[in-house]
Amino acid sequence: MDVLVAEDDALVSLEEALAFIDGYDINEQSLTETLVHCSPVDLFSQITPSELPPPKTPVTTRKHAKPQRKLSESSSSQEDNPNKRRRARSAASSSTRLQQKKRAEIQALREEAQELETQVELLKKNKFLPGDMVLELDDSVFEVSQEKQPSNWHEMAIAQYRERLVSEKTNRRLKSILANQEKVNSALSGLLQKRSVLSGMDYVFTAQSGVDSALLTGEDSSNAQPSEVNKKVMTELEQAVQRMYKEAKTHSKHNKPVSAITCDMRIKHDARRGKVIEFVTTTPMSCSLESATEIVWKEISTYLEYPDKVYNCIRGEKPNTxxxxxxxxxxxxxxxxxxxxxxxxxKFEELDQTIFTAAESMVLPAKGLQYRNECWMTVTPSASESNVSIVEIFFQLYMERDDGLIASTEDLAYAQNIVMGSLSNTLRKFFQTQQNALMEKAGRIIVAPIASTKAIL
Structure with a gap:
């Protein structure tokens, strides 16, 4: 009995709630917001009694709520009337409304997802574009992402991204300017190092007749005029040059140079001069005798700046000197x-060879030590190969001694071991560099005619 009454009460309450929902007219937007933010219990609690529809009178009459009826009788009556149906909800009930709301929410989510996908594709596209193209893009590219009001982090990200692109573009421009400056610097350095740029320097220095520089000697030369000191030293060097020319001529008659690259250093001891350092080099040049002579003369007579040697004055008062x-x-x-x-x-030019002779006098002012070096060079045609010339160099370095002065053992050891050892290392590097320069310049003479012949063919 009690179970049947409870079931009927629940059925009546459900029918009243469905009737209320069908009769209450609300728009989809407000209902969606309400369903999202409120629970069903909160929804019913917000309804006022005036908004509820009046109950139907037939529904209040409880025909089946008789206390005399038993549970067995009600079950038998239901079996006797099988065609009796329960009340069914209509098609336009709450389930249809809920489906429409779900569809509307799904459609809104799809539109929002499509907008987000558009922004992602735009960001991916801008990520792989060059910096110059991104900076030149119009603001219309970002209209899709700006339909909704962007958040603060999005604005900051875009601002930092644009600043980074500007800095990268500036960095690329500065690097290109630096690379261009390096190219210009190397081109100017190569141009200033060429021999052709320095052609005519002999005439310039020859015209400077008033320029003169004194050689500092170990003795007090403050009372002597610079021209007198240089004149005396130059006279001694001229005599040494003439002597070296005779030695070179005698050597070339009895010895024929071999067409092989050699650079030998020898240390000898002389009774009068003491320790003597000798260099003997042989350099084959793949050019004629005239071309080799011109190359060697330009190499040893042109003014050049070396890191360890600075020339103050270059003059030539006589021809070929x-x-x-x-x-x-x-x-x-x-x-x-x-x-x-x-x-x-x-320079001494002959029919079958050219001889260069040189003599130097050096002074170490700190110790009052004097050194002398004598050198001769011969340029002769090769006996075994045509159109090949051989450059042979003989060089001697020793310390000058004054018979009137008696040097101590420590000074002699310092002069012959420390100073002459440093000079020998510097001279060995100089001769090796000179050999490479002579062969390289001789090779340029050979390559030029071959290239012109190929161009004609």
């Missing part, structure tokens, strides 16, 4: 050494 004054810096175990020197050089 040249006079130089220089300051030479040496690295030694005891520190940097500075030597002042004078050089005299002369």
């Amino acid at each position: 040249q006079e130089k004054t220089f300051v030479m810096s040496l690295k030694s175990p005891s520190g940097m050494l500075e030597l002042n020197g004078v050089q005299y050089m002369e």
Whole structure:
């Protein structure tokens, strides 16, 4: 009995609630917001009694709520009337409304997802574009992402991204400017190092007749005029050059140079001069005798700046002669050494060979030590190969001694071991560099005619 009454009460309450929902007219937007933010219990609690529809009178009459009826009788009556149906909800009930709301929410989510996908594709596209193209893009590209009001982090990200693109573009421009400056610097350096740019320097220095520099000697030369000191030294060097020319001519008659690259250093001891350092080099040049002579003369007579040797004056008063004054810096175990020197050089041209002779006098002012080096060079055609010339160099370095002065053992050891050892290392590097330069310039003479012949063919 009690179970049947409870079931009927629940059925009546459900029918009243469905009737209320069908009769209450609300728009989809407000209902969606209400369903999202409120629970069903909160929805019913917000309804006022005036908004509820009046109950139907037939529904209040409880025909089946008789206390005399038993549970067995009600079940038998239901079996006797099988065609009796329960009340069913209509098609336009709450389930249809809920489906419409769900569809509306799904459609809104799809539109929002499509907008987000559009923004993602735009960000991916801008990520792989070059910096110049991104900076030149119009603001219309970002209209899709700006339909809704962007958040603060999105604005900050876009601002930082644009600033980074500007800095990268500026960095690329600065790097290109730096690379261009390096190219210009290397081009100017190569141009200033060429021999053709320095052609005519002999005439310039020859015209400077008033320029003269004195050679610093170990003795007090403050009372002597610079021209007198240089004149005396140059006279001695000229005599040494003439002597070296005779030695070179005698050597070329009895010895034929071999067409092989050699650079030998020898240390000898002489009774009068003491320790003597000799260099003998042989350099084959793949060119004629005339071309080799011209290359060698330009190599030894043109004014060049070396890191350890600075020339102060270059003059040539006689044909095929040249006079130089220089300051030479040496690295030694005891520190940097500075030597002042004078050089005299002369060229002798013959039918079958060319001979260059040179003599130098150097002074170490700090110790009052004097050194002398003598050199001859011969340029002869090769006996075994045609159109090949051989350049042979003989060089001697020794310390000058004054018979009137008696030097101590320590000074002699310093002069012959420390100073001459540093000079020998510097000279060996110089001769090796000179050999490479002579062969390279001789090779350029050979390559030029071959290239022109190919162009004609």
